[in-house]
Amino acid sequence: MQPRLKPLTALIALYATQSLAADDVSILSEVLVTAPGELPLDSGATTLNRAEIAPKRARTSDTASLLTDIPGVSAQTGGGLSSLPVIRGLADDRLRTKVDGMDLVASCPNHMNSPLSYIDPTAVESIQVYSGVTPVSLGGDSIGGSILVQSAAPAFADPGERLVKGETGIFYRSNGDSWGGNLSGTYATDSLSLTYTGSYAQSDNYKAGGDFKDYGFTGRPGHILDLDEVGSTAYEASNQSVKFGWQNDGNLVDLTYGRQHIPYENYPNQRMDMTDNLSDQFNLAYTGELAWGTLKARAYYEHTQHEMDFGDDKRYWYGGASGGSAALEGNPCSPISGGMTGCAAGMPMYTDGKNGGVTLSAELPLASGDLVRLGGEYQNYRLDDWWTPSGANMWPYTFWNINDGQRDRFALYGEWEISKDRWTHILGVRFENIAMDAGQVHGYNLDSYPTTGTTSPVSQTRDASIFNTQDRAKTDHNWDLSWLARFTPADTQTYEIGLAQKTRSPNLYERYTWSTWQMAAFMNNFVGDGNGYVGNLDLKPEVASTLSLTADWHDAGQQRWGVKLTPYYTYVRDYIDAVQWDSATNAPRVVPVVDNFTVLKYVNQSAYLYGLDLAAHYVVASGTAYGDFRLQGLASYTKGENDDTDDTLYNIMPLNAKLILTQELGPWRNTLEGEFVAGKEDVSQVRNEMQTAGYGLAHLRSRYERKTWSLEVGIENLFDRFYELPLGGAYVGQGTTMTIPPEPNEPQWGTPVPGPGRSIYASLSLSF
Ligand SMILES: [Cu+2]
Numbered sequence: 001m002q003p004r005l006k007p008l009t010a011l012i013a014l015y016a017t018q019s020l021a022a023d024d025v026s027i028l029s030e031v032l033v034t035a036p037g038e039l040p041l042d043s044g045a046t047t048l049n050r051a052e053i054a055p056k057r058a059r060t061s062d063t064a065s066l067l068t069d070i071p072g073v074s075a076q077t078g079g080g081l082s083s084l085p086v087i088r089g090l091a092d093d094r095l096r097t098k099v100d101g102m103d104l105v106a107s108c109p110n111h112m113n114s115p116l117s118y119i120d121p122t123a124v125e126s127i128q129v130y131s132g133v134t135p136v137s138l139g140g141d142s143i144g145g146s147i148l149v150q151s152a153a154p155a156f157a158d159p160g161e162r163l164v165k166g167e168t169g170i171f172y173r174s175n176g177d178s179w180g181g182n183l184s185g186t187y188a189t190d191s192l193s194l195t196y197t198g199s200y201a202q203s204d205n206y207k208a209g210g211d212f213k214d215y216g217f218t219g220r221p222g223h224i225l226d227l228d229e230v231g232s233t234a235y236e237a238s239n240q241s242v243k244f245g246w247q248n249d250g251n252l253v254d255l256t257y258g259r260q261h262i263p264y265e266n267y268p269n270q271r272m273d274m275t276d277n278l279s280d281q282f283n284l285a286y287t288g289e290l291a292w293g294t295l296k297a298r299a300y301y302e303h304t305q306h307e308m309d310f311g312d313d314k315r316y317w318y319g320g321a322s323g324g325s326a327a328l329e330g331n332p333c334s335p336i337s338g339g340m341t342g343c344a345a346g347m348p349m350y351t352d353g354k355n356g357g358v359t360l361s362a363e364l365p366l367a368s369g370d371l372v373r374l375g376g377e378y379q380n381y382r383l384d385d386w387w388t389p390s391g392a393n394m395w396p397y398t399f400w401n402i403n404d405g406q407r408d409r410f411a412l413y414g415e416w417e418i419s420k421d422r423w424t425h426i427l428g429v430r431f432e433n434i435a436m437d438a439g440q441v442h443g444y445n446l447d448s449y450p451t452t453g454t455t456s457p458v459s460q461t462r463d464a465s466i467f468n469t470q471d472r473a474k475t476d477h478n479w480d481l482s483w484l485a486r487f488t489p490a491d492t493q494t495y496e497i498g499l500a501q502k503t504r505s506p507n508l509y510e511r512y513t514w515s516t517w518q519m520a521a522f523m524n525n526f527v528g529d530g531n532g533y534v535g536n537l538d539l540k541p542e543v544a545s546t547l548s549l550t551a552d553w554h555d556a557g558q559q560r561w562g563v564k565l566t567p568y569y570t571y572v573r574d575y576i577d578a579v580q581w582d583s584a585t586n587a588p589r590v591v592p593v594v595d596n597f598t599v600l601k602y603v604n605q606s607a608y609l610y611g612l613d614l615a616a617h618y619v620v621a622s623g624t625a626y627g628d629f630r631l632q633g634l635a636s637y638t639k640g641e642n643d644d645t646d647d648t649l650y651n652i653m654p655l656n657a658k659l660i661l662t663q664e665l666g667p668w669r670n671t672l673e674g675e676f677v678a679g680k681e682d683v684s685q686v687r688n689e690m691q692t693a694g695y696g697l698a699h700l701r702s703r704y705e706r707k708t709w710s711l712e713v714g715i716e717n718l719f720d721r722f723y724e725l726p727l728g729g730a731y732v733g734q735g736t737t738m739t740i741p742p743e744p745n746e747p748q749w750g751t752p753v754p755g756p757g758r759s760i761y762a763s764l765s766l767s768f
Helices: 007-014 022-034 050-058 063-067 457-468 508-512 518-522
Strands: 046-048 073-076 084-087 096-099 124-130 146-151 163-173 178-188 192-203 235-248 251-265 273-290 293-309 349-365 371-387 399-420 423-437 474-490 493-504 532-534 542-554 561-582 599-624 627-642 656-665 668-677 695-705 709-716 759-767
Touching: 050 063, 050 124, 050 163, 050 709, 050 759, 063 073, 063 084, 063 124, 399 508, 423 508, 457 518, 518 532, 518 599
Parallel strands: 096 146, 532 599
Antiparallel strands: 046 124, 073 084, 124 146, 163 178, 163 759, 178 192, 192 235, 235 251, 251 273, 273 293, 293 349, 349 371, 371 399, 399 423, 423 474, 474 493, 493 542, 542 561, 561 599, 599 627, 627 656, 656 668, 668 695, 695 709, 709 759
16 A cells, blocks of 8 residues: 565665675665654654564465564454454554554444554554553553554655666465465655555455364355354455655655555454445645754545445345244345345445544754654544345334544644653653534434334334434543653663553444444444444543553673563553443343343443563574574463453453574574463453463464565464464354344354464565
């Protein structure tokens, strides 16, 4: 989607410690000239540069999965292109995710089009992850970490020269028969630059390392899946962008237009699939090095048109005329008609999101050597979510899930960076005004917006009436405070302390979805647990207080060895959790549903999370006949509890570790990776979260890198081990997924989504 620099950049960084040929050096200086202005405060972040990302592009088309080698970061399963990042137990909207400075929003009741799904891994130039306390200039409307993804800045030629360059790559992955490629090209003078970037990826369903179900039917006559085939994991996507850049005398302007099209992306843990997603993005940015400091300005607009229905592996025909919910296969029926005995053709769902924003920030160096950062941000977001009638209970009118949803953010922040002796402090305060509203709604049963009435199918009139007669305009005034201090008593050790208060307002789906009807609620779910969720107009913003400490010990050159230990604790007031909800009484369920799917309503409770991240590296041997050997280890432990109910929070990654042995020999880089995950025993009872067993995986990777080309080959899950994804949620990837059908029909509660079995992959990348 975005332009990129030569992979030679990657090569240079990869072998930075080795001597460089003279012509390499000139290209290195070109890269430095065109690099974007340094992001502030990146010392507190884990940064993945192009060299670190390049090898991973061979094995994934999901940008969020690039982050999972960072301690404390894991991925909640979504579609093949859009897992949701989880940092220290906080996921999705609880994190601030910016792609090229844009605050993208998932415009989907399942958060299928997550912010990171809008950029292909081949277009990513760098990713910065702030796992702990985030400076206020990089946070806002979030209570966890921040993820900043950048595509390549525009490249320019040396004075009087012309620059023509490009890159292309292809990949293949055996599990899922997945393939794709990317292409980019730049033409530039010393002041103008034009870059095209494109990528394409597609995959069939992947297979687990063994059978995980005893049925193959999908609800579609004649369409049977293998017992080890994970239904609804196929996808196809294309990303394209054109970036125009202009630079002159310390001023840089760039304008990018990007278009993403996903014809289909299926979800093994959602009852629906993405059947089309079209996103247009306009991003205009200015960076100026002025006499008094640095000024940055940005304006962006993003429009998402999102469609859902049942993908190939899920039943399409519903209603009595198709055989009813007991039938293992829904037979095509006609005419499309309402009622229990009627006939329904799928369940179309549409979402339209319009997201515009303006950001302005200034960095002012002070005479004392300190730095002051001031900024303002405005975001205007509009969302419509409607489901057109398809028959049976979904008849005869359009169901409005969210009608004219509005969420506008206005933020101001100030930050002061103080460096004195061996201490660096960053103090910040941020204010956000978040104004939200939504229009009146109705269910499938009416074509007007009810304000009275109780008798109607599946409570649609009652629920809509209650919603329509309440005040829906909400304004939150949110204050964030953060203090980060770094103490470097010697060149072999650094200590950091971070203390923060951070606030997140509910998203539109949490506040404004209204129907307690099981079927409708099933369609509103961000977490992949198979349950249904109902919004709550009374929700307050979540406020988190976090203390994070880091000790970093290493050799003086920071090359041979290092150990980094980060314990943390977060208390969240008004944490948005959920309680089981009884649609019949429109009240919390008196007798909880156990070991089955259920409907829940979002409520404010309180929660605390704590844990420990560990990262270590050690050069085992260098300069041997077999090259250099380096050992890297990561481990994370997280615990999350609801302080009101003593229940475990949902989707907390169990204790996990990675051990990575790398050999570097000339152009070769070979890696043996062990991944170890403990069993998930503590689970969320209110959501009937499933336990998963512990497992260990081995991955083998090899990279051969030359100046103008590179080859990456590897085997994921070398021993074809079967395992369940701890953050994979409930398997509802095939069958009569719109409801909980009577047995022996499927899907039933109790099957976690398994991880992929063995996959052999290869990618080839060329630059010119
Ligand atoms: Cu969706």
